[in-house]
Amino acid sequence: MADDLRLAQEAALAGAAVALRHFAALAELPREVKADGSMVTGADRAVETRIRDVLAAARPEDAVLGEEHGETTGADSRRWILDPIDGTHLFVEGDDRWLVLIALEEQGEISVGVAAVPAQGRIWWAERGGGAWEGEMRDGRILGERRIRVAGAAPADLACSRLGVVPEWGRDRVAALIEAADERAWPVQPALLVARGDLDLAAQTGGQIWDFAATSLIVAEAGGDYRGLDGRTRPGPGASLFSRSAELGDTAMEVLNAH
Structure with missing residues (x-):
C-alpha cells in the first residue's frame, strides 16, 4: 500500500492528465456559473472524479471533501480535501497558472499537501515534519525533486x-x-x-x-x-x-x- 504522500502525488498526476486534455480543447469546454458566482466547467468535475477514483481505490474508508462533488463521509480522523482546478478563470482563459490541489487532514491537522501546476509541468508537496519540496512532472512521473525553503532571515520591514x-x-x-x-x-x-x-x-x-x-x-x-x-x-x-x-x-x- 502506497503511503499517503505518494498516494496524493499519484492522484495529482492522474488529475493533471485529465485537466491537460481539457486544457488542450478549451473551445469545446462547456462552462457554467455556480450559485456563488464562481465558474465551473466539465473539466473541474472530471478532474475531481479522477482524483476521487484514485483515492478510493487505495483508501476506501477515508472521507473526501471536494469543491465540485461535496463531501463523502468516511473515517472520522481522515479526510482528503480537493480543489480539482484552482483558478478556473485562469484555466478557461488559457493561462497556465491554474493548479490541482490535494491535501490530507488527520484529526483536524493537515498532514500532506500537493500542489501541481500541470500546464507548467511543475509540482510542490509537503508532509508534516518532512519539509517542503518541488519537482517537475514528465510523462506521469515526478523528476528532479529538491527541497525548498522560505527566504532567509531579514528584518520584518x-x-x-x-x-x-x-x-x-x-x-x-x-x-x-x-x-x-x-x-x-x-x-x-x-x-x-x-x-x-x-x-x-x-x-x-x-x-x-x-x-x-x-x-x-x-x-x-x-x-x-x-x-x-x-x-x-x-x-x-x-x-x-x-x-x-x-x-x-x-x-x-x-x-x-x-x-
Missing part, C-alpha cells in the same frame, strides 16, 4: 518585502498591505513562491478550505507562516496570509488591522 496578491478581485481587503509592501507579478500561485523563497508575503483575498489546505502545509514545512486574516491558524473560509516568518506575518497583520 514591509517596504522591503516582496508581495504577491491573488486573485485580481477583492484586493480592497488587503489594500493597506499592497500600499506598504513591494507587490510583484506571480508566474505561479504566490504562496508557492513564498515557500521557495521568491516572495516574502502572499495574500489570498478569499477562498475555502480547499484553496488553502495544501499550500498552508507547504509554506509551513518550508519554514514559513500561514494564517487567516480573521486570526485562524488552520485553513478555512476567508482571506489568508502566507509569510516567510511569523514575525513578518505579525507586522503585516498590524498594518491590515489598523485600516
Whole structure:
C-alpha cells in the first residue's frame, strides 16, 4: 500500500492528465456559473472524479471533501480535501497558472499537501515534519525533486518585502498591505513562491478550505507562516496570509488591522 504522500502525488498526476486534455480543447469546454458566482466547467468535475477514483481505490474508508462533488463521509480522523482546478478563470482563459490541489487532514491537522501546476509541468508537496519540496512532472512521473525553503532571515520591514496578491478581485481587503509592501507579478500561485523563497508575503483575498489546505502545509514545512486574516491558524473560509516568518506575518497583520 502506497503511503499517503505518494498516494496524493499519484492522484495529482492522474488529475493533471485529465485537466491537460481539457486544457488542450478549451473551445469545446462547456462552462457554467455556480450559485456563488464562481465558474465551473466539465473539466473541474472530471478532474475531481479522477482524483476521487484514485483515492478510493487505495483508501476506501477515508472521507473526501471536494469543491465540485461535496463531501463523502468516511473515517472520522481522515479526510482528503480537493480543489480539482484552482483558478478556473485562469484555466478557461488559457493561462497556465491554474493548479490541482490535494491535501490530507488527520484529526483536524493537515498532514500532506500537493500542489501541481500541470500546464507548467511543475509540482510542490509537503508532509508534516518532512519539509517542503518541488519537482517537475514528465510523462506521469515526478523528476528532479529538491527541497525548498522560505527566504532567509531579514528584518520584518514591509517596504522591503516582496508581495504577491491573488486573485485580481477583492484586493480592497488587503489594500493597506499592497500600499506598504513591494507587490510583484506571480508566474505561479504566490504562496508557492513564498515557500521557495521568491516572495516574502502572499495574500489570498478569499477562498475555502480547499484553496488553502495544501499550500498552508507547504509554506509551513518550508519554514514559513500561514494564517487567516480573521486570526485562524488552520485553513478555512476567508482571506489568508502566507509569510516567510511569523514575525513578518505579525507586522503585516498590524498594518491590515489598523485600516
